Amino acid sequence: MSTRTRAIAIGMLGPLVQGTGLVWVLADAVLDSGRGLSISYVSFDPAHLVVFVGTLLSVVCLPVALEVAAAAPEDVELELFEPDPASQPSPALTDEVGSAWEGVRE
Amino acid sequence: MIAAAGLAPVVDAAGSLPFHQLHGYIPMPQQSHHMFGAGFLFVGVLLIVEALAGHVWHRNRLRTLIWPATIMVLGAGMLAVVALDPKDKLIHFTIGLIMFAAGWVEYRHRQREIPRRTADLWIVPALIAGGMEIGVFHFHGSFNGSGSVHLLMGLTAALMAPVRVYQTRLLTSTPRHAFMGVMVIVLAFELLALGH
Numbered sequence: 001m002s003t004r005t006r007a008i009a010i011g012m013l014g015p016l017v018q019g020t021g022l023v024w025v026l027a028d029a030v031l032d033s034g035r036g037l038s039i040s041y042v043s044f045d046p047a048h049l050v051v052f053v054g055t056l057l058s059v060v061c062l063p064v065a066l067e068v069a070a071a072a073p074e075d076v077e078l079e080l081f082e083p084d085p086a087s088q089p090s091p092a093l094t095d096e097v098g099s100a101w102e103g104v105r106e
Numbered sequence: 107m108i109a110a111a112g113l114a115p116v117v118d119a120a121g122s123l124p125f126h127q128l129h130g131y132i133p134m135p136q137q138s139h140h141m142f143g144a145g146f147l148f149v150g151v152l153l154i155v156e157a158l159a160g161h162v163w164h165r166n167r168l169r170t171l172i173w174p175a176t177i178m179v180l181g182a183g184m185l186a187v188v189a190l191d192p193k194d195k196l197i198h199f200t201i202g203l204i205m206f207a208a209g210w211v212e213y214r215h216r217q218r219e220i221p222r223r224t225a226d227l228w229i230v231p232a233l234i235a236g237g238m239e240i241g242v243f244h245f246h247g248s249f250n251g252s253g254s255v256h257l258l259m260g261l262t263a264a265l266m267a268p269v270r271v272y273q274t275r276l277l278t279s280t281p282r283h284a285f286m287g288v289m290v291i292v293l294a295f296e297l298l299a300l301g302h
Binding site for chain 2: 013071074075078
């Protein structure tokens, strides 16, 4: 997948979630038009929450999409979080200690 | 089971705090589920973004840590639910504890302090245990709307365990990484659909 396609996909995710929420809000309004609109209802209603999350995602994803669009293909490869081998105990040191211990026993 | 029984005094103590004075400010159980659903939807989509953006996503440390941090916050939120919701305290407490610990292990992995396989030693059993708790113990044997959704949520959480193992087998695979995000989004919509 090219970086351009990735950037478009990232940029579209937030609006996609927002759109899903809006369709849900509209469907609720059509199916249950008698329901009043209060702050408590809007704060916890799943459809409104989806719209809110979509808006938040649009804000978070926009700079990421722009960064990805400008990045080289190797920059969009997945990051591996394996610990740095330098911070792990060295096997050579262990061998040295082991052989020294064997020398004491002899 | 013995460990769970040992936690009972802690759970009861949390439940007996004077939270009734905050009545009207505390979300109802159904509303709490919706808020957790919104939280999972947010991080689920971000997992897909992370899979698509690769190294670019991790240029910012805050973005790297947002996934484990959100799981830890949701776990802490679940512990708060123990104090607010008089029902199923032990189940909520253990799920909250499992989520918090799983978030902490993932945080340590992302800090490069522990390898992925070591993190999986906790996260994979935690997902299975969480799924069992939600789908079996929280199910209460009733196939009403809430019961069926809890069963589905338990199944989704438990299915995340093999997905996590599948992801670990090829860590450089974007579709496998994004698949976990899709599973989290499915869980989010199940929570949002609860009682709707």
